[in-house]
Amino acid sequence: MRKGCESNGIRHGCSVGEKPGAVALSHKPTTVEDLPAFSVIIDARSPAEYALDHIPGAINCPVLDDEERRVVGTTYVQVSAFEARKMGAAMVARNIAHHLDTQFRGQPREWRPLVYCWRGGMRSGSFVNVMRMVGWDAQQLQGGYKAWRAHVVQQLAQRAPQLCLKVLCGPTGSAKTQVLRAMERQGQQVLDLEALAVHRGSVLGDIPGQPQPSQKAFETALMDHIARFDLARTVWVEAESRRIGKLTLPEPLHARLRESPVVEIAATLPARMAYLLRDYAWLGDDPQLLIDKLSGLSELLPKETLAQWRTWAQQHELAPLLESLLLRHYDPLYARSQGRHLERLEQAQRVDTDDLSPEGIDALAQRIASLH
Template sequence: MPIVKLPADEALARLAEFDALIDARSPAEYALDRLPGALNWPSLNDEERALVGTEYKQVSPFAARKRGAVLVARNIAAHVEREAMDKPKDWKPLVYCWRGGQRSGALATVLAAIGWRVHLLEGGYQAFRRAVIAALEELPARFTYRVVCGVTGSGKSRLLQLLAAQGAQVLDLEALANHRGSVLGLVPGSPQPTQKQFETRVWDALRRFDPARPVIVESESKKVGDLRVPEALVERMRAAPCIRLDLPLEARVELLMQDYDFFVRDTAAFCARLDALRVLRGHEIVNGWQARSRAGATREVVRDLLVSHYDPIYRQSMQRNFAGLDKPLAVVEWDGSEAALEAAARRIAVL
């Protein structure tokens, strides 16, 4: 069966049509970024790719192609045997590699020879990446936004989760970035995605939204952890109406003790993370927080962090960057209970 070659724009518009997206690049390339939901069937693994590249430079292109052919054939056979023997005749995959060349071409040729209708992404991942960059400059302008504002610990992330569960269009940038948006926001043992993968996740979320309905997003800065939010999206967020979420101080402390329980359990990790605040707060204050934490007063340290550090910084940033906060679309108060937050979500969903 002939292979169907698709330009990137057409392929991305038709992603839902394919039964599988197959990335023929090496695992290291795949880990940096890939099409949403793509499976990794490497024509060459990382070590084999390095070996063939070295032979290409040090021996000859012909010798490298022979070596590569043996390795690629062996790997494709293993993929088909392991992953494709149960696939029906009407199974329809989209295959790609770095530039849409030999690695994806070899895999597509074998799959098509078996009898499946194989589509090949022209230009490979590079063409996909260019399409994503272009889309992130244009997509954000299609939507109206509602920005949930509130000082640290007021429950913004929990609210977004409830709103999404109720069917609202929610763009949870912290979830996409795998970071909770502050110095303490990186979850231990769970690294952030790469910048490219984060941008792919944002694009993938935006492309699924209905422009006729508002998108609800948290009042993030230009960066979530180490990752930059696309500039066109930042501009739209900062011009959008705000919804202020209020929670009393003691309830905020309790919520943070729950959400950051890994720091409560691991005082050493908490103290290590506090070191990042030395430039802003000075050694004496940070040393005091660390000593109190080691003495078991983590709750008091969290309260002090909110009152003396996070709240002033957040208010200054919001006043500077979110004009809609002066006259919020709504002020939603809750007391820390699940019932109150569910009621807040219902109220916001109808705004």
């Protein structure tokens, strides 16, 4: 580094191989509100930290991978802070060099990266220092991921009570989720909680091959989605209890959902059965998986009922199983629980249908959207 460059970031106009004054680099505290001003957002944390949650759109360029982070942490505890820093510095230098040689090799001088780590400390600071030496106007997110997380919590608390929600409810098999998606295709604002939670909200709600996100990632996705809504327009949402699979709705959103106006789909049993047999057909392919899911109801239903369901599952008899599941479990549960979850259920607008085919769902979505 040429004389006149400071060790904790490059002084204005001081970059590798360039004359003083050639590049005007800014260096001010960068906050979450500044994110849209950057060309790219770089998450310098380990892959495991990134997978747990990250700023939407951020790319993961770790300065320490999961194993390196573990080794450095162990050395810090078992040997000394000095040895850990020395070892970590070498790893960080190699990893930053790799990112510069590969992913960022073709970036122009005008490229503006924003880098963050856990709390805006050494990991992102090291990355930013090297990038500024190159000549890029790189910045470090003040407070790091912890600042982002505080922003998510604050935004959910602030915006959720402002949402003009209308809640779509109906017994299991009423195609509520598909109706909402049809409404979204037709131009309505929709908050699809089950899509964000990667779960259908019932004992059979796991989606094959798609694990649910972490609670923090779920809340980040919620906040990002809600931030896009026009608060002057209606937002349609499906009735949900406090939990969707293993995830929990943030209290401000759950409270707003409970107090909002309700539209209830009243579909006939044959229509619901036809829809479920089409939508849950995959359950018949793996009898043991279905049996395992049904075992979660062992404390709620008679042993004889569960034994019959297991037999039907083993024989790939999905139709009688689903009909019995509706009549013996889901419908009674719906009758008991909706009044607790929805304060305005008694004033719900009711929409009747005997057709939950794809065409029937599109028509139903239009009817619901036209309600006043």
